[in-house]
Amino acid sequence: MPQDTVNPIPAREELIRDAVIRLAGNSQDGIQSIGGFLARLAGRSAQEVMTYMTIPATISGGPSIFQVRMGTGEVLSAGDEADFLLAFYQHSYDNHIGFLKEGGVLLYDSDHVKPEDSEHRFVLVGVPISALTVEALGGSSREKGKNLFALGLLARIFKLDVAKLRAIFKERFGGKSEDVLRNVNLAFDAGFSYPIDNVLDRYFSFQAEEQGDGPQQVTMDGNTALTLGLIAGGVRHGAGYPITPWSTIMEMLRQQLPQYGGVFVQAEDELAAVSMAIGFSYAGRLAVTGSSGPGISLKMEALGWATMAEIPLVVVNIQRGGPSTGLPTNVEQSDLLQAIHGSHGDCPRVVLAAENVEDCFYIAREACELARKYSVPVFVLSDMSLASRIEAFDEPDLDTLMVEPTLDTEDRPENFKPYDLERITRHAPPGSWVEGGVFPQVTGLEHDESGHPSANPQMHAKMMKKRRAKIQQIAAELPASQVFGDTEGEVLVVGWGSTWGPIRETVIRERDRGRKIGHLQIRYINPLPNDLEGIFARFDKVLVVEMNDEGLYGYGQLAMLLRARYCNPAIRSLNKTDGLTFKIKEIMQGIEAISPFPTATL
Amino acid sequence: MSTASPTPPKAERGVLTKKGLQADHPTWCPGCGDFAVLAAYYKTLEKLDLPQQNIVTLAGIGCSSRFPYFVNTHGGHFIHGRSLPFASGVSLGRDDLHVFVFGGDGDGFSIGGNHLDHAGRKNFRMTYVIMDNFVYGLTKKQTSPTSPQGFKSKTDPWGVFDRPTNPMRKLLSSGATFVARTHATQIKHMMEMYERAAKHDGFSVIEVLSECVEFNKGAFDAGNPRKGGAFEIIDEAVHDVTDMAAALALAEEPWPGKFGVYYQSVEPTKNKLESDLVQATREKVGHRSDKELLSKTFASMR
Numbered sequence: 001m002p003q004d005t006v007n008p009i010p011a012r013e014e015l016i017r018d019a020v021i022r023l024a025g026n027s028q029d030g031i032q033s034i035g036g037f038l039a040r041l042a043g044r045s046a047q048e049v050m051t052y053m054t055i056p057a058t059i060s061g062g063p064s065i066f067q068v069r070m071g072t073g074e075v076l077s078a079g080d081e082a083d084f085l086l087a088f089y090q091h092s093y094d095n096h097i098g099f100l101k102e103g104g105v106l107l108y109d110s111d112h113v114k115p116e117d118s119e120h121r122f123v124l125v126g127v128p129i130s131a132l133t134v135e136a137l138g139g140s141s142r143e144k145g146k147n148l149f150a151l152g153l154l155a156r157i158f159k160l161d162v163a164k165l166r167a168i169f170k171e172r173f174g175g176k177s178e179d180v181l182r183n184v185n186l187a188f189d190a191g192f193s194y195p196i197d198n199v200l201d202r203y204f205s206f207q208a209e210e211q212g213d214g215p216q217q218v219t220m221d222g223n224t225a226l227t228l229g230l231i232a233g234g235v236r237h238g239a240g241y242p243i244t245p246w247s248t249i250m251e252m253l254r255q256q257l258p259q260y261g262g263v264f265v266q267a268e269d270e271l272a273a274v275s276m277a278i279g280f281s282y283a284g285r286l287a288v289t290g291s292s293g294p295g296i297s298l299k300m301e302a303l304g305w306a307t308m309a310e311i312p313l314v315v316v317n318i319q320r321g322g323p324s325t326g327l328p329t330n331v332e333q334s335d336l337l338q339a340i341h342g343s344h345g346d347c348p349r350v351v352l353a354a355e356n357v358e359d360c361f362y363i364a365r366e367a368c369e370l371a372r373k374y375s376v377p378v379f380v381l382s383d384m385s386l387a388s389r390i391e392a393f394d395e396p397d398l399d400t401l402m403v404e405p406t407l408d409t410e411d412r413p414e415n416f417k418p419y420d421l422e423r424i425t426r427h428a429p430p431g432s433w434v435e436g437g438v439f440p441q442v443t444g445l446e447h448d449e450s451g452h453p454s455a456n457p458q459m460h461a462k463m464m465k466k467r468r469a470k471i472q473q474i475a476a477e478l479p480a481s482q483v484f485g486d487t488e489g490e491v492l493v494v495g496w497g498s499t500w501g502p503i504r505e506t507v508i509r510e511r512d513r514g515r516k517i518g519h520l521q522i523r524y525i526n527p528l529p530n531d532l533e534g535i536f537a538r539f540d541k542v543l544v545v546e547m548n549d550e551g552l553y554g555y556g557q558l559a560m561l562l563r564a565r566y567c568n569p570a571i572r573s574l575n576k577t578d579g580l581t582f583k584i585k586e587i588m589q590g591i592e593a594i595s596p597f598p599t600a601t602l
Numbered sequence: 603m604s605t606a607s608p609t610p611p612k613a614e615r616g617v618l619t620k621k622g623l624q625a626d627h628p629t630w631c632p633g634c635g636d637f638a639v640l641a642a643y644y645k646t647l648e649k650l651d652l653p654q655q656n657i658v659t660l661a662g663i664g665c666s667s668r669f670p671y672f673v674n675t676h677g678g679h680f681i682h683g684r685s686l687p688f689a690s691g692v693s694l695g696r697d698d699l700h701v702f703v704f705g706g707d708g709d710g711f712s713i714g715g716n717h718l719d720h721a722g723r724k725n726f727r728m729t730y731v732i733m734d735n736f737v738y739g740l741t742k743k744q745t746s747p748t749s750p751q752g753f754k755s756k757t758d759p760w761g762v763f764d765r766p767t768n769p770m771r772k773l774l775s776s777g778a779t780f781v782a783r784t785h786a787t788q789i790k791h792m793m794e795m796y797e798r799a800a801k802h803d804g805f806s807v808i809e810v811l812s813e814c815v816e817f818n819k820g821a822f823d824a825g826n827p828r829k830g831g832a833f834e835i836i837d838e839a840v841h842d843v844t845d846m847a848a849a850l851a852l853a854e855e856p857w858p859g860k861f862g863v864y865y866q867s868v869e870p871t872k873n874k875l876e877s878d879l880v881q882a883t884r885e886k887v888g889h890r891s892d893k894e895l896l897s898k899t900f901a902s903m904r
Binding site for chain 1: 616622625626654655656657658670671674675676677678679680681683684686687688689690691692693694695696698699716717719720876879880882883884886887892893895896897899900903904
């Protein structure tokens with residue numbers, strides 16, 4: 001076994017803050033695994049990490065990439081361009097070389113890739129990855145393991161902590177046969193001991209970051225964080241139907257909930273899934289349902305019932321490209337208006353949007369709290385990019401965050417009314433005795449305070465107000481909105497959901513070059529916080545950045561809402577629907593378009 | 603419905619009476635078969651004498667689905683066609699409850715037809731009563747999935763073309779573990795079917811022929827001796843209720859067919875299977891607290 005440390009060698013060592021490494025191959029090559037290993041390693045090394053993955057919509061196979069940005073300091077986006085490109089195939093090279101920045105390193109499998117002869121913009125490093133992997137593993141493996149060979153190369157180039165990597169291999173593969181773990185190490189070692197310094201004159205080291213006393217970091221993707229947030233929030237029941245990219249949440253809930261005494265049901269369809277979840281909640285077990293794209297559309301009637309009957313419920317929408325079947329494996333933020341208004345009738349409910357992977361945990365937990373407290377359906381909006389992206393973040397403090405579910409079947413007093421006009425509805429689930437022996441009804445018909453149907457026009461107006469007023473009360477109780485950067489000035493960049501990272505990075509860069517710019521990410525979409533009007537007024541322009549269409553009138557979905565509410569002509573819109581996350585330069589251009597840089601030279 | 607779990611002592615809450623079970627006065631048309639269905643439900647509940655607070659009466663949409671408002675138990679009036687998944691959540695979430703679902707032929711065989719197949723297959727512990735009148739009554743006489751060919755409705759004024767659903771064949775093929783058929787004019791038989799369904803540990807479903815006097819008058823006279831018809835009860839000394847092939851053969855008999863229990867079998871309920879899974883899993887994780895379990899999951903992601 002080779003030594004786990006790099007021998008002193010004459011090659012230059014370069015200290016870097018962060019590196020964007022794009023791994024391009026086919027989906028069955030295990031490049032997601034390398035990405036996952038790098039992400040976990042970064043998480044354990046007090047480095048920041050963010051990953052970005054594309055998976056083909058085909059069942060198996062097809063080009064696929066995994067991108068890791070790791071480094072010291074806060075990593076906010078997956079990166080506009082790559083410092084390193086690892087290309088396994090000619091198509092990987094052809095499709096992704098344009099993403100490599102000038103002077104960047106192209107690491108390629110010389111058994112499959114032939115770069116153009118005239119290519120001088122990049123550092124070209126060819127390694128016969130396929131042949132050497134087969135050789136290392138004894139020739140019978142048909143190139144399986146070349147992802148680990150490549151990881152060995154990267155470990156060498158970036159002076160990664162090999163002992164920690166080996167520990168991760170052991171956790172991942174140790175449960176399988178010894179052969180598997182041995183082959184993993186063999187392939188890795190072959191890559192690690194490859195004399196890369198013959199072809200690459202540099203090594204890279206991440207700048208040392210002071211290891212704080214803060215909490216341990218954990219590394220996971222957004223769907224995992226969201227699932228754990230639901231569990232921390234006290235959800236033990238739910239139902240769903242498979243659809244990308246929601247499915248991994250239902251899979252994890254199905255597997256996790258039994259140990260907590262709960263159950264998750266794979267229902268026959270989306271309508272059954274939402275109905276079953278509502279049934280759990282009505283029975284006093286706060287439940288979750290969720291889906292993506294078409295599945296959310298199918299749930300809308302039942303969600304209207306939950307608003308009308310005032311049933312607590314958490315609804316997760318991992319957005320993808322629409323309309324219809326749309327772009328099932330691409331990112332888009334085009335379900336915002338549906339989340340707010342998607343059911344028929346005036347149907348107020350709560351809509352929250354997660355900013356990043358860490359926030360998927362916190363927002364899911366908060367959704368449970370709001371659903372319970374206000375007896376209302378709460379939407380959690382995430383998206384394709386957050387679903388599969390891996391990030392490291394501080395381990396949450398469960399001592400303060402964990403909510404143990406309770407079933408409230410205490411006796412109710414004689415005057416108990418499920419839809420009391422004087423207070424927020426708190427249902428008596430079945431099993432509760434009501435003094436006087438008159439039991440409550442829950443219904444989707446307009447009803448009186450006892451839950452019995454009422455077509456009385458005044459009662460309809462009163463009940464409508466009751467359902468609206470509790471949402472307005474939430475707005476009054478929201479924490480103050482936090483503006484990052486300048487709190488007054490040229491442009492306030494407003495976003496919601498996963499655009500948080502690219503916007504934050506853009507604003508940092510713009511401020512670094514002297515612009516007075518702020519960033520506000522709105523987590524509470526419905527109701528909106530009450531303090532936005534004053535914040536907007538302190539900026540010359542408000543630029544709302546969204547991954548959705550500019551619509552018939554030139555404004556994205558949130559921009560349209562904000563303009564409608566505040567009648568502020570300074571509110572502008574920056575939209576795109578190319579199925580990809582925002583690049584920093586795209587947002588910078590958007591800012592430039594509405595508020596040119598004073599020196600006129602960009 | 604639940605027979606597996608202990609229910610709280612009911613003595614202190616008193617004995618169930620018809621008066622105690624009545625709620626709003628039914629809004630059905632005078633003479634509607636649904637009145638009898640409701641009356642038989644009261645009587646069955648009185649007889650079963652379950653703790654009142656643990657009875658749940660649920661429904662979808664339709665004339666018959668107004669049912670919960672007329673019964674003084676915990677009740678829910680859900681959306682069209684989805685009462686079964688809604689009730690499944692209630693049943694699976696709470697093993698201590700006795701879940702009864704009422705609905706019509708539109709709810710059960712048309713808009714909610716798919717749910718019937720899966721509720722049956724998964725064998726949720728509950729009782730489902732389909733009040734079949736062969737017509738859409740609430741919306742005033744459109745064709746229903748059980749309307750016979752030739753029936754003149756507002757959507758088929760020249761007579762229905764489409765072949766009707768065979769309710770018993772559909773219920774049997776769903777995988778329901780208790781399938782019975784009765785007639786709203788035969789109170790005693792209806793009560794017997796309810797009681798047996800309620801005591802069945804699994805998904806029990808009953809088709810009740812319940813006449814719509816407004817839009818389909820006389821439709822079920824052939825099954826009513828008082829109207830010159832024949833109410834032929836299945837002789838269980840001859841018909842083996844565990845024999846699916848025999849049950850399917852009964853389902854193919856010409857109108858008005860036979861009444862009684864077509865099929866009954868003992869299969870583990872979804873409720874039991876999930877609850878066993880929980881027990882086994884809790885055992886495996888050493889009955890750790892929720893916080894310890896979640897902390898462990900986070901620790902594995904360090």
